[in-house]
Amino acid sequence: MTWPKIMAGALAPLALAAAAAFGGISEVKAFSVYVSNEKDNTISVIDSESLKVVKTLKVGQRPRGILLTQDGSQLLVCASDDDTVQVIDVKTWEFVKELPSGPDPELFILHPSGNPLYIANEDDNLVTVVDIENNKVLAEVPVGVEPEGMGISPDGRVLVNTSETTNMAHFIDTETFEIVGNVLVDSRPRFAEFTADGSQVWVTSEIGGTVSVIDPIAREIIKKIGFEIPGVRPEAIQPVGVRITKDGGRAFVALGPANRVAVVDAKTFEVEKYLLVGQRVWQLAFAPDESLLFTTNGVSNDVSVIDVARLKVVKSIAVGRFPWGLTVSKD
């Protein structure tokens, strides 16, 4: 082997790595990220290839929770101050209809089959169950004070709602619409997320500063995860959004005004790393292939993009004012 060949051989992987570092995002199939801007009353649409806002859509007042329907054709937005859920066609960008959400809808979740929709009504201490095809309220489940977090088991049989003031995770049977159990967690629980295998549900406590990992069968807390960041006041560590990889290996926890996303080993529950993002990070969403994770940073008005494999924040994209929730299209 001649010297130039050796050099070429040594440099080729480096060049490839550099190309991957710069252009890695383009390998992923293009998709869109929809971000609800609470203060601007708009939805920002981010294109995954350019990582730029390609469209801004005016919606109802104080948009917060945001979801795509199962087939990806319609966008559902909680217009909290208009007391409604708006349905938008993502091809034509036209409003299709409004769903009877009950007052002040904040966050919602779809049944794994795609219907019905479970909505947390923050002011009325209710979870409203809505058939999105027939526009019908199927049930109203009374829960604790200030309901917000919504998680549903992968088999669709158990719905978990968290109430911010009662400090409980309520386990609701999706067939009988009855609360079958409650688990007391640390103060101000705001988000619930099941693991893909349904064996755990993770509930964040914003004021408590912890994440409770709950066994949904026994309805007991298996582990409480705490956070500590050098140079950041403990009061600023306010966990809100959680996303767990499909393989159950890693969890990402948005830590609010700590401006960090915690990377947690979902097997050992140890915090591996803290990633610096924009100010007051609340909600998270994975790209379809989980290569990227997007965060809404409410105070700095942007969305940070995390490279999941490298655990690096690669970019922050300016969106509207007070970005709150976000969802990602499948393609």
Add this chain to the structure above:
Amino acid sequence: MSEAVTIQDPRPLGPVAYLLCLRGIMWREALRFLHQRERFVAALVRPLVWLFVFAAGFRAVLGVSIIPPYETYVLYEVYITPGLVAMVQLFNGMQSSLSMVYDREMGSMRTLLVSPFPRGFLLISKLLAGVAVSLLQVYVFLAVTWFWDVQPPLIGYFAVLPALILSGMMLGALGMLLSSGIKQLENFAGIMNFVIFPMFFASSALYPLWRMNEASPLLYNICVLNPFTYAVELIRFSLHGQINWLALAVVAGCTAVFLGAAILAYNPSKGLIARRGGPGG
């Protein structure tokens, strides 16, 4: 007549001779550096202390604004690393060029300066030798910072090389210009106080310029006029695979000016050396 010609020009100096001279000067600088192990340790410890101690205390200071070349929020450690790289080069440039004073005292410089090579070539060779040493220091420092989670894109490590050579030349040339006016090596403390510290602190090395502008517009203007700021920015952008054209132009321009002035100052018939008659007679 022919006799005079042979004395002045025994044989034309080919490129090989130039390379031989360059190699000799570089080798001498490298040997000097390698033999002064404390100097290497000092060159590495100085920026690391800044990184581990100073930056750790200021972790939460930044992260409120995204400025180019960064595309997202960065920790303070990430922000000051290019500044510390430039600091390594600043110290090295001053030390290496001020060793000229020592060389003049010891006489080895005089031997070199009476060699048939053009004065400019000798000085540039000396500068390149100093830059080569600084590159070694910088890459070792960057390797350490990688483990401290300061991880620029891979391409940055290659892209920063030409930037480092240029900024090293600029700082070395400045040191050389200063060294022509210094009689004794003891004056290094003066250089520290009056050149290195002001240049380092009144630049974008520690704080972004918008921060300076908020704190004091006067200080901001001083920073804008400080060539060291542009060396830092040139390094910062190239470390992220980008070119800051303004910084490139300023650093290249300053290099040319400092180098030209240094060559002039070291000219035995016109320069400062001639006027003072050199150290020790």
